[in-house]
Amino acid sequence: MSPIVNRTGAYVAMLDPFFIGVSAWRSVQTGGSEAVGHGGEMETSHILYLFPELVQMSGAVRNVAKKRRFHPLSVYDLEDRIMSVPSAAAYNAASGDSGMTGDALIATKEKGEAFHKQLMDNIVEAITEIKAKEVKLTGPVPLPY
Numbered sequence: 097m098s099p100i101v102n103r104t105g106a107y108v109a110m111l112d113p114f115f116i117g118v119s120a121w122r123s124v125q126t127g128g129s130e131a132v133g134h135g136g137e138m139e140t141s142h143i144l145y146l147f148p149e150l151v152q153m154s155g156a157v158r159n160v161a162k163k164r165r166f167h168p169l170s171v172y173d174l175e176d177r178i179m180s181v182p183s184a185a186a187y188n189a190a191s192g193d194s195g196m197t198g199d200a201l202i203a204t205k206e207k208g209e210a211f212h213k214q215l216m217d218n219i220v221e222a223i224t225e226i227k228a229k230e231v232k233l234t235g236p237v238p239l240p241y
Contacts, residue, residue, distance in 0.1 A: 105234035109226055111219055113142075120214030124207045127199045130160040134191065136198015138211065145208030156200035161190060 100108055121138050131137035144151050166178045182190070191197050 105232055107226065107229055107231045109222070111222060113215055116218050116222060117211065117215040120211050120218060123214065124210040126207075127202045130163070131199035131202060133159070133161075133196060133198025135194070135196030135200055137200065137203050137207070139198075140200040140203035141205070141208035142211055143208065144203055144205040145212055148205060153200075153203075155194075156203065157194045157196065158199040158201050159190075159192060159194055159197050160199060161197060 100106055121132075124141075125131065125137055127137045133139075140151065140156065144153075166176055188195075
C-alpha cells in the first residue's frame with residue numbers, strides 16, 4: 097500500500113475485522129484472549145450468525161496455545177511482543193487435526209450477531225471519516241528505492 101500512497105498521494109486503508117472490530121469483539125466475547133484464533137470464538141460466532149448452515153458445532157474443539165512471554169495469544173492482547181510469522185509446519189503442528197486455534201466450543205450465533213452489528217457500525221463510521229478526508233492526488237512520484 098505504501099508505494100501507491102508515495103507515488104500518487106492517494107489515501108489507502110484496509111478495514112480488517114480483526115483491527116476495526118476490536119471494541120466490538122471485546123464487548124461480546126466471553127472466552128478471553130485464549131479463545132481467539134483461526135476458527136475460535138470470534139470467527140465461529142461470526143459465521144454462525146452469517147452462514148449457520150456452514151458450521152457443524154458437533155466438530156467444534158478447544159485448542160488453546162500455551163502462553164509464552166513475548167508471544168501474545170491474540171492480536172487483541174496489548175502486551176510486550178515480538179512479531180514473528182510461523183511456518184506452515186509450525187502452524188499445522190499447533191492447530192493439529194482440526195486446523196483451528198482458540199475455543200470454538202463457546203461460540204454462539206448471538207455473539208456473532210452482536211459483533212457483526214457493531215463491526216458494520218465501525219466500518220460505516222470509518223468510511224464516512226475516510227470520505228471526508230481531503231486527498232490531493234499528485235500523480236506518479238519516483239520512489240527513493
